[in-house]
Amino acid sequence: MSLRADYDCIVVGAGHNGLVCASYLARSGRSVLVLEAASEVGGAAVTREFAPGFRVSACAHLLQMMPRAIIDELSLTAHGLKLAAADMPTVALSADGASMNLDRQGLRACTPADADAYEALSARLQRFARALGPMLGRTAPRLGTDSRAEQLALLRLGWQIRRLGRRDMRELLRIAGMCVYDLLQENFASPLLQGALAFDALLGTNLGPRSPGSVFTLLYRLSAAANAGRFAPAQPQGGLGALSNALALAARAAGVTIRTDAGVRRIELEKDRVAGVRLESGEAIRAGLVISSADPKTTFLGLLGSEHLDAGFVRRLTHLRTAGLAAKLHLALDRSPQFTGLEPEALGGRLLIAPSLDYLERAYNHSKYGEYSAQPSMEITIPSVNDPQLAPAGAHVLSAIVQYVPYSLAGGWEHGKQKLLKLAVDHLEIYAPGLRRSITAAQLLTPADIETQFRIVGGHWHHAELALDQFLMVRPVPGAAQYATPVDGLYLCGAGCHPGGGVMGTAGRNAARTILARAA
Amino acid sequence: MSSPALAAPAIFSEPLLRTPFHERARALSQLDSFIAWNGYTTVDVFSTVEQEYFAIRNAATLYDLTPMAKYRIAGADALRFLNRLVTRDLSKLKLNRVAYAIWCNDAGHMIDDGTVFRLAESEYRLCAQERQLDWLLDSAIGFDVQVTDVTEHSAALALQGPTSCAVLKQLGLNGIDKLKPFDIGPFELGGAQITVSRTGFTGDLGYELWMRPEHAELVWDSLMAAGRSRGIRALGSRALNMARIEAGFILPNVEFVSAERTLRTGRDRSPFELGLDWLVDFNKGHFTGRRALLAQRSAGTPRRLIGLDVEGNKPAHNALVYAARSGRTQIGAVTSATWSPTCKRNLALALLEAPYVNVGREVWVEVYLNTELVWERRMCAARIVDKPFYAPERRRLTPPQDY
Numbered sequence: 001m002s003l004r005a006d007y008d009c010i011v012v013g014a015g016h017n018g019l020v021c022a023s024y025l026a027r028s029g030r031s032v033l034v035l036e037a038a039s040e041v042g043g044a045a046v047t048r049e050f051a052p053g054f055r056v057s058a059c060a061h062l063l064q065m066m067p068r069a070i071i072d073e074l075s076l077t078a079h080g081l082k083l084a085a086a087d088m089p090t091v092a093l094s095a096d097g098a099s100m101n102l103d104r105q106g107l108r109a110c111t112p113a114d115a116d117a118y119e120a121l122s123a124r125l126q127r128f129a130r131a132l133g134p135m136l137g138r139t140a141p142r143l144g145t146d147s148r149a150e151q152l153a154l155l156r157l158g159w160q161i162r163r164l165g166r167r168d169m170r171e172l173l174r175i176a177g178m179c180v181y182d183l184l185q186e187n188f189a190s191p192l193l194q195g196a197l198a199f200d201a202l203l204g205t206n207l208g209p210r211s212p213g214s215v216f217t218l219l220y221r222l223s224a225a226a227n228a229g230r231f232a233p234a235q236p237q238g239g240l241g242a243l244s245n246a247l248a249l250a251a252r253a254a255g256v257t258i259r260t261d262a263g264v265r266r267i268e269l270e271k272d273r274v275a276g277v278r279l280e281s282g283e284a285i286r287a288g289l290v291i292s293s294a295d296p297k298t299t300f301l302g303l304l305g306s307e308h309l310d311a312g313f314v315r316r317l318t319h320l321r322t323a324g325l326a327a328k329l330h331l332a333l334d335r336s337p338q339f340t341g342l343e344p345e346a347l348g349g350r351l352l353i354a355p356s357l358d359y360l361e362r363a364y365n366h367s368k369y370g371e372y373s374a375q376p377s378m379e380i381t382i383p384s385v386n387d388p389q390l391a392p393a394g395a396h397v398l399s400a401i402v403q404y405v406p407y408s409l410a411g412g413w414e415h416g417k418q419k420l421l422k423l424a425v426d427h428l429e430i431y432a433p434g435l436r437r438s439i440t441a442a443q444l445l446t447p448a449d450i451e452t453q454f455r456i457v458g459g460h461w462h463h464a465e466l467a468l469d470q471f472l473m474v475r476p477v478p479g480a481a482q483y484a485t486p487v488d489g490l491y492l493c494g495a496g497c498h499p500g501g502g503v504m505g506t507a508g509r510n511a512a513r514t515i516l517a518r519a520a
Numbered sequence: 521m522s523s524p525a526l527a528a529p530a531i532f533s534e535p536l537l538r539t540p541f542h543e544r545a546r547a548l549s550q551l552d553s554f555i556a557w558n559g560y561t562t563v564d565v566f567s568t569v570e571q572e573y574f575a576i577r578n579a580a581t582l583y584d585l586t587p588m589a590k591y592r593i594a595g596a597d598a599l600r601f602l603n604r605l606v607t608r609d610l611s612k613l614k615l616n617r618v619a620y621a622i623w624c625n626d627a628g629h630m631i632d633d634g635t636v637f638r639l640a641e642s643e644y645r646l647c648a649q650e651r652q653l654d655w656l657l658d659s660a661i662g663f664d665v666q667v668t669d670v671t672e673h674s675a676a677l678a679l680q681g682p683t684s685c686a687v688l689k690q691l692g693l694n695g696i697d698k699l700k701p702f703d704i705g706p707f708e709l710g711g712a713q714i715t716v717s718r719t720g721f722t723g724d725l726g727y728e729l730w731m732r733p734e735h736a737e738l739v740w741d742s743l744m745a746a747g748r749s750r751g752i753r754a755l756g757s758r759a760l761n762m763a764r765i766e767a768g769f770i771l772p773n774v775e776f777v778s779a780e781r782t783l784r785t786g787r788d789r790s791p792f793e794l795g796l797d798w799l800v801d802f803n804k805g806h807f808t809g810r811r812a813l814l815a816q817r818s819a820g821t822p823r824r825l826i827g828l829d830v831e832g833n834k835p836a837h838n839a840l841v842y843a844a845r846s847g848r849t850q851i852g853a854v855t856s857a858t859w860s861p862t863c864k865r866n867l868a869l870a871l872l873e874a875p876y877v878n879v880g881r882e883v884w885v886e887v888y889l890n891t892e893l894v895w896e897r898r899m900c901a902a903r904i905v906d907k908p909f910y911a912p913e914r915r916r917l918t919p920p921q922d923y
Contacts, residue, residue, distance in 0.1 A: 306662030310811075318661055
C-alpha cells in the first residue's frame with residue numbers, strides 16, 4: 001500500500017450532512033471522497049418506490065430546517081431543488097370532524113378565546129427562536145478552557161439572551177426547562193390546539209407533554225425553523241430524495257467524488273492517527289482526514305473500535321440515548337382519501353392526530369414499557385396531492401409518522417409489526433372513513449427497521465435524543481462535541497453532533513468550517 | 521462483552537465481612553485492634569508493631585490478603601482488554617508470571633495499581649487494593665472478555681520474611697525454591713491445592729498463597745505449626761506499612777486518591793508524578809489515558825513523589841515540606857513516614873513540586889511532636905534520596921538462602 005493519500009478527506013455516509021460537509025470541504029480546495037453503503041445517496045432523506053408506481057420519502061418526509069444559507073451557498077436550486085409545496089398548512093384533526101387549521105383564521109373560527117393568546121405566544125417564541133437560532137449555526141463552545149474564542153462564543157450566547165430584554169429573558173429562563181404541558185395549559189383552553197402545538201415539541205423525541213425539557217425541544221424546532229426562514233414545512237418536488245440528489249449534484253460540481261455501494265468497514269489508524277478507511281469489499285483508501293456522518297455509536301464503536309478509545313469515553317458513548325420512538329407508515333391508495341370535515345385542498349397540508357395533551361401523554365406512557373399505544377399520534381402527509389408524479393394517475397401516497405413506537409417492543413417486532421400496521425390503519429379509518437378499502441399496498445418501518453435500513457443505531461432520526469443533557473457542548477458526548485474526536489484526523493459531521501438532525505445540514509456545515517479553521 | 525451472571529456478592533448485604541482466616545486472627549489478636557479494609561475486618565496490630573515488623577525482616581510473617589479485590593479476566597480478548605486497561609505492555613507477560621501494573625482514567629490520572637497474574641493462555645487475575653469492578657466493566661465494552669469479581673471465592677495469605685521459603689520447604693512444597701520473583705506455581709499444602717506466587721508488599725523474600733476459602737484454616741494452621749521454629753508471626757497492617765515504606769511502594773488513598781473518586785480539581789495524580797514513568801509504555805498501542813499522558817509528558821510533570829531522609833527519629837507524619845528553614849515557601853507534603861528500624865533512618869515519601877526535586881537536595885520538614893501531651897513543632901532538615909530505601913539482595917535471590 002502506498003503511503004500517499006488518495007484523498008485529503010473521506011466523508012463516511014452520503015446523507016445530507018455528509019454531502020453538505022463534503023461540498024464545503026471541496027469548495028475550499030480539498031479533494032474529497034464520499035463513501036455511501038447504500039445504492040443511492042441521501043441517507044434518511046431518500047425517495048423510494050415502496051409499491052409499483054408509488055414513491056415516497058422513505059424516512060424524513062418534510063423539509064423545514066435547512067438554513068437558507070446552505071441552500072444558497074450550495075446553489076441547490078440550480079442543482080434541481082424545487083418545492084412542490086411551501087408553507088404547508090397544519091391541520092389538527094378531530095375525530096368528530098371539527099378539525100382546526102393552525103392559522104389565524106382557523107383559530108378565530110374554532111377557538112376565538114385562544115386566538116389572541118396564540119399570536120402572543122407565537123410572537124414571543126419566535127423572538128426566543130431568533131435569539132437562540134444563531135447558536136445552532138456555530139460550533140458549540142467548550143467549557144473550562146482558557147480559549148478566548150470559546151469564551152466569546154459563550155458570551156455571545158448570553159448576550160443574545162440578555163438582548164431579549166428583562167421580561168423576555170426572564171420568561172425564556174422560566175420556560176426553558178419546563179414541560180410543554182404546563183406552558184400550553186397556561187396559555188390555551190382548546191385541547192385540540194394544545195395537542196397540536198405539543199406535537200411539534202414531541203415529534204421525534206422520547207418525551208411526553210409532561211416530560212421536563214419538552215419546551216426546550218419546541219424552542220429547538222422553532223430556532224431551526226427561524227434559521228431556515230421557514231415557519232411552515234415544505235415538500236420538495238420528488239420527495240426528500242430530490243433534495244439529496246441536488247446536494248449530490250452540488251457536491252460533484254464542487255469536485256467531490258461520490259461512491260455508492262461502498263460501505264466502510266473500518267476506519268484505519270496508523271500511529272494513533274487516521275490513515276484512511278477499509279471498505280466492506282476489502283479495498284483500502286487512504287486519507288489524512290475521515291469525517292463520519294454516521295451516528296456516534298456506529299462511528300466509534302463500529303468503525304473505529306473501543307480499543308482505540310479511552311474507557312471513560314466509551315462509557316459515555318454507551319450512555320448516549322439513541323433509541324428512536326417514531327415509526328414511519330406508507331400507504332398506497334387507489335383514490336384520494338376523504339378525511340371527515342376536511343376540504344380536499346387541505347389534504348396538501350400536514351395533518352396531525354394529537355387531539356389533546358392527555359391523549360399524547362397516554363400514547364407516550366406505553367412506550368416507556370416497550371409497548372405502543374392503541375391510540376397513536378401521527379403526522380400525516382399525502383405528498384401526491386402536491387406532487388402527483390409520486391403515484392399513478394388518480395392514486396395517492398400517504399406518508400405518516402407514527403409517534404411513540406418503541407425501538408424494542410416487548411415481545412419482539414416479528415409479531416408486533418403486523419398488529420401495529422393494522423392498528424395504525426384502523427386508527428386512520430376513524431379520521432378518514434373508507435381509507436382502508438382504498439389501500440393497495442402498505443409499509444411500516446419501526447425504529448428497528450429504520451436502524452437497519454438507514455444504518456442508524458437505535459433508529460433515532462437525530463441519531464441521539466435531543467435533550468438538554470445531549471445538546472451543545474455535550475453533544476454527542478464530551479470529548480467529541482466540537483466535531484473533532486479524541487483521534488487525530490477523525491471528525492464527526494452527522495445528526496449526532498450539535499445541533500442535531502431533522503434534514504438541517506447545519507452539523508455538516510459546522511463540521512466543515514471547524515475542519516477548515518483548524519487547518520488554517 | 522458478556523456480563524457476569526453472579527449471585528450478588530456478600531459484600532452488598534454485609535457491612536463488614538470476615539475473612540476465612542478471621543477465627544485464627546481473632547485468637548491471636550492481643551489488642552482487639554481491627555480495621556476495615558475493602559469491606560472486611562482485618563487486623564491492624566496483633567501484639568506490638570515492633571515485634572511484627574522485626575518478624576518481616578528477620579523471620580516470617582503471615583498476613584491475611586483476602587480483602588484484596590480480585591478479578592478473574594478471561595476470554596478471547598483478555599490480553600487485548602488488559603493491554604487497553606493498563607499502561608504497561610502485558611503482551612510480554614508469560615504464562616505463570618505476575619506483573620505490577622497501573623491503570624489510568626481518560627485524563628491520564630491514576631485510578632489504582634495492582635498485580636496481573638497470567639494463570640492460563642487467556643485467563644488472568646487482577647488484584648487491586650480497591651474495588652474496581654465498575655471501571656473494569658466499562659473497560660470491557662467492545663471486548664470479548666468476562667470480568668468476574670472472585671474476591672469472595674478465594675482466600676489469600678502473604679508469607680513474607682527471610683525464613684518464608686524454608687517454612688514452605690518444610691511443608692513439602694517441592695520446587696518452591698525454584699520460584700523466581702514474579703513466578704507463579706501450583707503446589708500442594710497439607711492436602712490442599714494452592715497457588716503460590718513469589719510476590720509481596722514488603723520488598724523482602726516472600727510469597728503469596730492463593731487458595732479456596734475452605735482450605736484457609738488448614739493452610740494457616742500448617743504454616744503456623746511449621747514456622748514456629750523459624751519465628752513466624754501473624755502480621756497486622758501497621759507493621760506491614762513500615763515495611764512497604766522502606767520498600768518504596770505506594771498506597772492508594774495515601775500517596776494518591778483514585779482519579780475516579782476525587783472531588784476537587786487538581787487532586788488527581790498522574791503516574792509521572794508518582795514516579796511510575798517506567799510503567800507507561802507508549803509504544804504498545806492505545807490504552808486508556810495514552811493521549812492525555814502524551815500531553816502530560818510534553819507539558820512536564822508539576823510534582824514528583826520522592827524519598828526523604830529526615831533528621832532525628834520522629835516520623836514526619838502528614839508534615840508539610842518547605843524549601844528553606846524559614847518555612848516561607850511550601851514545596852510539598854509528606855504522604856507516608858516511618859522510622860525504619862532496619863535502615864536506622866527516619867524515612868518519608870513526599871510529593872514535592874518538580875523544580876525542587878533533585879536527589880541530594882536539602883529541604884525542610886515541619887514535624888509536630890507530642891511529648892506527653894505537650895505539642896511542639898520542629899523544623900527538621902531532610903535530604904531527597906533514592907528509593908527504595910531498603911532492598912535486600914535476598915528478595916531476588918533464587919534459590920533463596922536458608923535462614
